[in-house]
Amino acid sequence: MPERIELSVNGRALSVPWGTTVAAAVALAGETRFRRSVHGDARGPLCGMGICFECRVTINGEPHARSCLILCADGMEVRTDE
Amino acid sequence: MNSARLSFDLVVVGAGPGGLAAASVAAERGGSVALLDNSPWLGGQIWRGEQARSAVPLARQWIERFLASGARAVMQASVFASPDRGVLLAETPAARLTVRFKKLILATGARELFLPFPGWTLPGVVGPGGLQAMVKAGWPVAGRRVVVAGSGPLLVAVADGLRRYGARIPLIAEQAPQLRLARFAAGLWRYPDKLAQAVAMKARLLGIPYRAGVWLRRAEGGERVERVVLTDGRRSWTVECDLLACGWNLVPNTELPRLLGCALASGFVRVDEFQRSSVEGVFCVGELTGIAGADAALVQGQIAGLAAVGETEAAREWFAERSRWHRFGAALTRAFALRPELRQLAKRETVVCRCEDVSREAVERCRDAREAKLHTRCGMGPCQGRICGAATQFLFGWESDSIRPPVFPVRMESLLTASEHPKPVSNLSDPTS
Numbered sequence: 001m002p003e004r005i006e007l008s009v010n011g012r013a014l015s016v017p018w019g020t021t022v023a024a025a026v027a028l029a030g031e032t033r034f035r036r037s038v039h040g041d042a043r044g045p046l047c048g049m050g051i052c053f054e055c056r057v058t059i060n061g062e063p064h065a066r067s068c069l070i071l072c073a074d075g076m077e078v079r080t081d082e
Numbered sequence: 083m084n085s086a087r088l089s090f091d092l093v094v095v096g097a098g099p100g101g102l103a104a105a106s107v108a109a110e111r112g113g114s115v116a117l118l119d120n121s122p123w124l125g126g127q128i129w130r131g132e133q134a135r136s137a138v139p140l141a142r143q144w145i146e147r148f149l150a151s152g153a154r155a156v157m158q159a160s161v162f163a164s165p166d167r168g169v170l171l172a173e174t175p176a177a178r179l180t181v182r183f184k185k186l187i188l189a190t191g192a193r194e195l196f197l198p199f200p201g202w203t204l205p206g207v208v209g210p211g212g213l214q215a216m217v218k219a220g221w222p223v224a225g226r227r228v229v230v231a232g233s234g235p236l237l238v239a240v241a242d243g244l245r246r247y248g249a250r251i252p253l254i255a256e257q258a259p260q261l262r263l264a265r266f267a268a269g270l271w272r273y274p275d276k277l278a279q280a281v282a283m284k285a286r287l288l289g290i291p292y293r294a295g296v297w298l299r300r301a302e303g304g305e306r307v308e309r310v311v312l313t314d315g316r317r318s319w320t321v322e323c324d325l326l327a328c329g330w331n332l333v334p335n336t337e338l339p340r341l342l343g344c345a346l347a348s349g350f351v352r353v354d355e356f357q358r359s360s361v362e363g364v365f366c367v368g369e370l371t372g373i374a375g376a377d378a379a380l381v382q383g384q385i386a387g388l389a390a391v392g393e394t395e396a397a398r399e400w401f402a403e404r405s406r407w408h409r410f411g412a413a414l415t416r417a418f419a420l421r422p423e424l425r426q427l428a429k430r431e432t433v434v435c436r437c438e439d440v441s442r443e444a445v446e447r448c449r450d451a452r453e454a455k456l457h458t459r460c461g462m463g464p465c466q467g468r469i470c471g472a473a474t475q476f477l478f479g480w481e482s483d484s485i486r487p488p489v490f491p492v493r494m495e496s497l498l499t500a501s502e503h504p505k506p507v508s509n510l511s512d513p514t515s
Contacts (some may be wrong), residue, residue, distance in 0.1 A: 022224070023221065024220030037203070037439050038438055038439040042305045043436070044227040047212045048211070048216045052436065053437065053465045067121075071122055
């Protein structure tokens with residue numbers, strides 16, 4: 001397994017240790033708004049364990065991924081606020 | 083997408099202490115055993131991260147025992163339906179699974195109880211256990227100010243953990259009154275391990291203000307939480323912060339046992355002395371059967387694992403130990419019972435259902451969870467009422483609405499697998515469209 005994982009968050013390149021979740025990578029990239037609610041409010045992770053669905057982001061074009069349950073992988077493209 | 087059919091004598095769902103113990107003891111006695119979990123890690127929420135770099139000796143011991151037991155781990159598998167007796171459907175990022183079992187042990191654990199209050203939807207308001215889990219997976223907290231609030235022994239453990247990752251903790255606010263906590267602490271001599279943990283934790287927490295009988299009134303901020311307003315019932319004050327970790331004890335993840343038809347009593351799965359539920363061949367262990375912590379789950383897991391492979395006499399040997407932890411769980415529940423003031427935190431306009439942005443005002447006009455669902459969409463979003471259902475149960479005393487598969491939103495391809503079974507899994511969608 002590689003020591004570091006290279007990915008991008010909203011187009012910004014990021015290097016994280018292996019074992020980092022996508023949610024943590026988004027926070028490391030300085031983003032606080034993971035998604036917008038039905039009424040357009042900013043939201044971020046609440047439960048941290050895959051239950052609340054507040055941490056949803058788009059990964060490699062696939063929307064609604066629960067970022068707190070998914071580990072970063074090389075070349076991953078993560079987008080928030082979609 | 084790949085699909086796979088698996089078949090085992092015993093399937094265990096949930097890789098926390100209860101599931102690890104159940105799968106280990108059963109596999110050690112022969113027979114094929116599989117352990118399914120929706121995360122990539124063994125250990126569940128309480129031992130999250132312990133598989134990679136162990137700090138808890140008990141966690142290391144059980145993870146190693148499990149790995150040597152011959153049981154098979156199926157990770158990142160979310161169970162979403164059971165179309166037939168003896169069959170579970172699950173999906174992983176790569177595949178849909180049809181898992182057959184003769185016996186089933188459910189150890190799906192608990193989640194944190196989140197209560198609505200003004201500002202609880204701001205980014206940066208996170209569950210304490212959730213934040214701890216995310217920090218172990220790389221979430222940055224070094225130098226950040228984290229107010230820890232709500233209720234339960236988890237608050238102190240989380241504050242201790244966060245500080246080791248460099249967070250600053252301006253305050254731990256525990257809603258339970260000081261007197262009840264003092265009584266609880268006075269009874270801890272019966273549980274020497276717990277007492278030692280509590281004493282060690284207290285020493286390490288030196289310098290962190292801990293206030294009992296204090297609770298949140300609201301969180302404030304623009305695009306994220308910037309400060310919280312706390313009260314002791316007489317006066318209120320503001321504390322600046324970067325994150326708010328707040329949760330009010332635990333609620334069991336009963337979706338899967340309910341889907342299978344297991345009978346509940348007072349919100350928990352009813353089990354007999356061998357951890358058998360009301361459904362033939364289905365056992366439940368851990369927080370599903372009552373909030374009592376990891377020690378109770380380990381003992382219950384062993385009892386269920388042994389009973390599932392017919393070793394009832396060996397299972398009996400754990401009964402006394404289990405009674406001890408049940409008493410501990412009961413004392414815990416009494417000490418951290420929630421104060422009625424918390425029902426008034428949410429204002430009329432406060433969002434109760436976060437998935438669908440439904441306000442308290444809208445929800446409160448309904449008579450029960452079902453009516454709220456039909457009229458306001460409360461509980462209709464992707465969390466399927468897991469967050470708002472527990473909240474409305476506490477706020478209005480509503481029982482959760484009936485459960486239908488899929489118990490988790492799943493990919494369309496996975497629903498197609500479900501539709502291959504004779505009984506319709508859902509009327510949500512036409513699989514041929």
